[in-house]
Amino acid sequence: GIQVEQSPPDLILQEGANSTLRCNFSDSVNNLQWFHQNPWGQLINLFYIPSGTKQNGRLSATTVATERYSLLYISSSQTTDSGVYFCAVPVWNQGGKLIFGQGTELSVKP
């Protein structure tokens, strides 16, 4: 089945720094979602981005479907950005179930 790998597994930043998180996937995808899991456990939708680039405030994401990767950029990080970032892709012909990467745990220090 499709494999999803995220890097780095952990990241520690000072407030104000920028970062890039990567998501590699092993097969063609029709969809890719980025999520932020906050310290209270909630999974928050960040982007639905099967291809191209999207921006939302300090966050942006780019998916290059032909090369099977997606990047999440966080600029001017804030302590509230801390948590775990997941990417997930759906499985073809299996009802759209999502396969999640293992996540990148981000800690932003004041």
Place this chain on the structure above:
Amino acid sequence: DSGVTQTPKHLITATGQRVTLRCSPRSGDLSVYWYQQSLDQGLQFLIQYYNGEERAKGNILERFSAQQFPDLHSELNLSSLELGDSALYFCASSVEGGIQETQYFGPGTRLLVL
């Protein structure tokens, strides 16, 4: 707020017991998904329903079952609970359960089995 609601938020129970987790999808969404997040397995798909019918199944244990009711809310039943069932259980919903749709996740139910 994603519009997906889950109850209860927290559940503490003992081994061997049975619990029911409830999910209400976003208004207008016909498809509901259940996922389990545990420390050792990460986030894993359990089961999907579309308009009351089971559509896809993951590595869901035989001790677990689910259904989606005519009003589209869904329940996940976990029985003969074991310590290893302790996890965060998420429900997600989408309009028609297709692969090109965004899935919106509820706040989760945190289950602790003692």
